[in-house]
Amino acid sequence: MINQSLNKSASSGGRLGPKTPSFGAGSMFFAKPSLKKISESFRTDCRRKLKICNCSTISEEIVRKYGRESCFRCPEGLVNQSGVISDEEEDEDDDDDDDEDEEEGGGEKVASLVSNQMTMKYGLVASKQMVGIFLTVWMRKELIQHVSHLRISCVTRGIMGCLGNKGCIAVSLQLYKTSFCFICSHLASGEREGDERRRNSDVIEILKNTTFPRICRTSFTRVPDRITKHDRVIWLGDLNYRIALSYSETKTLLDRNAWDALLNKDQLKIERDAGRVFKGWHEGKIFFAPTYKYSYNSDAYAGDTTKEKKNKRRTPAWCDRILWHGDGIRQLTYVRGESRFSDHRPVCSVFVVDVEVCESKTGITRRQ
Numbered sequence: 077m078i079n080q081s082l083n084k085s086a087s088s089g090g091r092l093g094p095k096t097p098s099f100g101a102g103s104m105f106f107a108k109p110s111l112k113k114i115s116e117s118f119r120t121d122c123r124r125k126l127k128i129c130n131c132s133t134i135s136e137e138i139v140r141k142y143g144r145e146s147c148f149r150c151p152e153g154l155v156n157q158s159g160v161i162s163d164e165e166e167d168e169d170d171d172d173d174d175d176e177d178e179e180e181g182g183g184e185k186v187a188s189l190v191s192n193q194m195t196m197k198y199g200l201v202a203s204k205q206m207v208g209i210f211l212t213v214w215m216r217k218e219l220i221q222h223v224s225h226l227r228i229s230c231v232t233r234g235i236m237g238c239l240g241n242k243g244c245i246a247v248s249l250q251l252y253k254t255s256f257c258f259i260c261s262h263l264a265s266g267e268r269e270g271d272e273r274r275r276n277s278d279v280i281e282i283l284k285n286t287t288f289p290r291i292c293r294t295s296f297t298r299v300p301d302r303i304t305k306h307d308r309v310i311w312l313g314d315l316n317y318r319i320a321l322s323y324s325e326t327k328t329l330l331d332r333n334a335w336d337a338l339l340n341k342d343q344l345k346i347e348r349d350a351g352r353v354f355k356g357w358h359e360g361k362i363f364f365a366p367t368y369k370y371s372y373n374s375d376a377y378a379g380d381t382t383k384e385k386k387n388k389r390r391t392p393a394w395c396d397r398i399l400w401h402g403d404g405i406r407q408l409t410y411v412r413g414e415s416r417f418s419d420h421r422p423v424c425s426v427f428v429v430d431v432e433v434c435e436s437k438t439g440i441t442r443r444q
Contacts, residue, residue: 078212078214079196079198079200082196082197082198082214083196083197083198126201126220126223126224126226128224128225128226128291128292129224129225129291129292196217197216197217198214198215198216198217199214199215199216199217199220200212200213200214201213201214201215201220201223201226201249202226202228202247202249204228204230204245204247205245206230206232206240206243206245207234207239207240207241208241208262209240209243209244209245209260209261209262209313210245210260211245211246211247211258211259211260213247213249213258215251219251222251222252223249223250223251224249224250225248225249225250225255225291225292225299226247226248226249227247227248227249227288227289227291228245228246228247228248229245229246229248229286229287229288230243230244230245230246231243231244231246231281231282231285231286233263233264233278233281233282237281241262242262242263242264242278243261243262243278243282244259244260244261244262244282244286244313245259245260245261246258246259246260246282246286246288246303247259248288248300248306250299251431252431252432252433252434253431253432253433253434254307254308254404254429254430254431254432255298255299255300255305255306255307255308256306256307256308256309256310257300257303257306257308257309257310258309258310258312259282259286259303259309259310259311259312259313260312260313261278261279261282261311261312261313261314261315262313262314262316263275263278263279263313263314263315263316263317264277264278264316265316266316267318267390267391267393271318272317272318272343272346272347275315275316275317275343275353276347276352276353279353279354280353282303283302283303283304286302286303287301287302288300288301288302289301303401304356304401306401306402307402307403307404307432308400308401308402308404308405308429309400309401309402310398310399310400310427311357311398311399311400311401312397312398312399312423312425313396313397314395314396314420315344315395315396315397316395317342317343317344317347317393317394317395317397318343318391318393318395319338319341319342319343319366319391319392319393319394320341320342320343320346321338321341321391322391323379323389323391326338326391326392326393327377327392330365330366330392335362335363338366339362342393342394343393344359344394344397354399356401357399357400357401358399358400358401358405358407359397359398359399359400360398360407360410360425361410362394362410363410363411364411364412364423365392365412365421366392366393366394366395367393367394367395367396367412367420367421367422367423368390368392368393368394368395368396368419368420368421369390369392369393369419369420370416370418370419370420370421371419372416372419373416373417374416375414375416377390377392378390378419395420396412396420396421396422396423397423398410398423398424398425400427403430404429404430404443405427405428405429405430406427406428406429407425407426407427408425408426408427408428409424409425409426410423410424410425411423411424411425412424430443431443
């Protein structure tokens, strides 16, 4: 679905290239073998262009004095023989039993998917799943050759801090000379008084425990190993912060479209304003209805219909959020979608970000 959305023809509204074969209802997102097979098929072509490291071993003083042939050339010894991240290196930690889970006929489906690579505008850079958390990063194909230092880190915050149903997936990469970090998280649930402190604790632990390994050996290179050390950071997901009002009070304000009154009782806003969580982070103005909790395949909030049991009722809230950290980021849109396949409504945001580009001939760094 992501590939179809990104790589459809602007003129005809359809996909570029041959039609992608169907993998069966639900298998693309919920069956591990199919998800892994699809990710690998899209990633194969892009991995040939991804560099492990684009740092030069020449000191910055020498670079400024004499210049260099290319700002992004990888010195020998810092990368593998082909100068790219291979599929074997990325999958070396995978379980040996993964191949046994492959579905019959999967090879033909993958071959058909790979045949579409030549006509795709966007390529898959990274994807990772941890129980119900899934993060994927796509990029225009002409930019992939300028990506390096790609790393992934996961933090579990489920029961006793061990299970992966809660926690985060973080992807770190460098585009030209600018570092990016993308975090997808699922924080502690619950709408009882004090549950917001558990969510605050999740955020604090994620920021403290998310680390990225250093994959180059140059001493002067600035490769961030922590989330907030990146130049540009996007944090998204089910943050689970609720509205500090009763169900009846919230519904009354919802019926009046009194967004400001509801937002003043939003737990995330309250906790951020008090400096207890996400200090220094930013979020755009919310102009859409709460995204949780909806009845299945319905536009009604859970508990609004007489058929539903009262114990399934939840106070509507803006559980799904997108925040950012760092300079050089401007938000253009912040909206919600109306997909009904979940009890949440998805949120979407468009950003314009500044990227530092080093000109290969002069060695001068500029923003674009």
